[in-house]
Amino acid sequence: MELYRGHILICSGTGCISSGANSIKAAFEKQLAEKDLSGEFKLIETGCHGFCEMGPIAIVYPEGTFYCRLENEDVETIVEEHLIKGRLVKEKLYNPPHSEDKIPSYKEIDFYKKQHRIALRNCGYVNPEDIDEYIVKGGYEALGKVLSEMSPSQAIEEMKKSGLRGRGGGGFPTGLKWEFASKTESDKKYMICNADEGDPGAFMDRSILEGDPHSIIEGMVIGGYATGADEGYVYIRAEYPLAINRLKTALAQAKEYGMLGENILGTGFNFELHIKEGAGAFVCGEETALMHSIEGKRGMPRPRPPFPAVKGLWGKPSNINNVETFANVPVIFEKGADWFASLGTEKSKGTKVFALTGKINNTGLAEVPMGISVREIIYDIGGGITNDKKFKAVQIGGPSGGCLPEDLIDLPVDYDSLIEAGAMMGSGGLVVMDEETCMVDLARFFLNFTQDESCGKCTPCREGTKRMLEILERIVDGKGQDGDIELLEELGETIKTTSLCGLGQTAPNPVLSTLKYFRDEYEAHIHDGRCPAGACSALAKYVIDQEKCKKCTLCTKVCPVSAIEGKPKEVHKIDPNVCTACGVCVDTCKFDAIKKG
């Protein structure tokens, strides 16, 4: 086997591909061939590196130089300067916000420094389409150890000792879940991986499947052995074509190497794994609905008990875990439950991957130890709020989660403190809001999503969220009434306690948590006809700053409804009754004198 002098890792997650990674790769191929360097440098496509904001990204090893926001023209410079002459191309290095520094090595970048990557350990580092690279990184050794040195019950004990809790949302202890499935007597059992990931803003499961599919396969086979299952399904939404392709490649390689199929690693254990592509309905991420969908039925939840561990797929005992949960499993067996349990907090062990989105400088994926504060995630890793605006709130846990205000920014991020504060871990979506976000409008956005995605089986979710959405739309439109807030609270509590499945039970959370922490914004909309954030167009009134106005009459000329009065040398005024809040005057004013108020 040839040793290459250097490796060029091109981030080829969905994020970087959409910002142009494929053409960067082609440009490297062309340049390496032209300069006769193809035998010296190896090009490798990896999964997501997490720093999506900076894509397309290429990392040059052995130096570990992190080049970001690449354009095709940059490639020739990098090849000539860095690869041939050993000089860094400074212009394409990462430049942190508020600093002139250029940071060459990716390990030195703040975004990565505070991270602790376990589930993402191989993402962006190995070639996801090469099982050999996974094996070189220690892959499938945990499986070998479990199959040849442990009994199923010992494996379950080890999982319980690790303290791993489900990373899909609920946070149920994984070892305990496995134990339930293992204790049900049956001739047939199933192990299922939930890769449905329907939360707006969350993409950790997709990234793990794209970047390190073998770790999911390994985790599932270990789980199958521990629970007594000999067959498994990965339920993945069809909107994730790259993840599906890489997983298919990985399945074929694992089969070829005997990590799947009959007599795995010569231990006599058999396990088959299939991919089931879902049509991408939010409700199909709910475990009972997911199983119905695999069976070819309409994805709708059913009451529990019986739990899947007793009666699951095709009536057989089944165990369902999320992608990120499975990604943790091989590491726990490789490094030991005690090592894993030493990370995180007392009741939330290990790490959690967060998808950072919204008004934050470094959007992307970050894996941090449990118990880290919201502030550290947003400011140290996320690089703070875009355009130096003021932080207002953070929505954690997707549509099922809640909004936390500024005075909870030092809250440690773990399952229990989040629930206590009215949010939840959920899948780990983290949407940051600044002062220009209207919290009523935000609640409306999330409720609109859950209302759209309600499967309609139970009345509280189907009708209740519809009524709540109507009220919110009315408030945002400036037609709120006395009693709306109380009605929202009553509806929310009722839906929470009477819905059939977890999705309905958590659907009112964005409304209830914004009511808890931002009640004054609702009141301003309803009673004063005012949107404090200046975001709701029906309520936003434009005003002219008397001091900044230079009396130029430009705005009076462009106003399509003649709402602005003003002659030269007279301060102008906007008539709020005529103004339609179209915003043309704001764009026209050269003196920044018109604002929403």
Add this chain to the structure above:
Amino acid sequence: MSKKIKSLEDLRKLRQEKEKLTSPREGDNIQVIIGMGTCGIAAGARDVMLTLLDEINRHNLKVNVTQTGCIGMCEKEPLLDVVVPGEGRITYGKVTQDVVKQIVSQHLANGQIVKQNVVGKIEE
């Protein structure tokens, strides 16, 4: 031919055989740094590097090869540094292709410094 891995032992063997697949990405290998300033290139640093790579391949070693610019000792070019983790940094000067072969077989493979070409040593 089936690629099936039939035991944990075989898996570990395969892991060792394939180590080179990712070795340039690992930071704890022996590192060789070649001076690639204009002076270095003019003195033949590129040929030295190509020979170095061939030799590393031939001896099947895990070594990271990187480059640096001019360090000021232009008359001793081509310059080549060897950094063994924990052992400081040895700088070789006037490194011809023959000297490279010696450095690889003696220093990189067996830990013996090729004394006649050493121009300096930086302690850790």
